[in-house]
Amino acid sequence: MQIGPPLEVKVWGEFACFTRPEMKAERVSYPVMTPSAARGVLEAIFWKPEFSWQIREIQVLKPIRHFSILRNEVNSKVVVSTAKGWMERGGGYFAEEDR
Incomplete structure (x- = not known):
């Protein structure tokens, strides 16, 4: 293999989620892009069957910001059509009643 x-x-990007495998139901992210995600980015840009991308380093250029989404x-x-009716006549949807 020639390197x-x-x-x-x-x-x-504004938002990213690199899901941790041990948290399957909840979307808990690694703080930094994973090597496999970086490899996927490179393959999305330029893919050929004879290419094999090897990630050597990932640098973080800006501070990492965390936030929660419920x-x-x-x-x-x-x-x-129901939502349009609520907009015209008033009313709405209450998630607490539909669990």
């Missing part, structure tokens, strides 16, 4: 010169790629787990979906 070429190192390639540097700058990747950014999801409402409900039993049913709201139909668009």
Whole structure:
């Protein structure tokens, strides 16, 4: 296998979630992009069957910010026509009543 010169790629985004395997139900993220995610980014940019990407280093360029997202787990979906009716006539949907 021939190894070429190192390639540097700058990747950014407002939000990222690199899910930890031990937390399958909850979305708990690693604080930094994982090597397998970095390899996936490189494959998305340039993929050929004869290429094998080897991640040597991941650098963090800005401070990591954490935040929480709360999801409402409900039993049913709201139909668009029902939501439009709420907008026109008032009313709404209460997730606490649909669990």
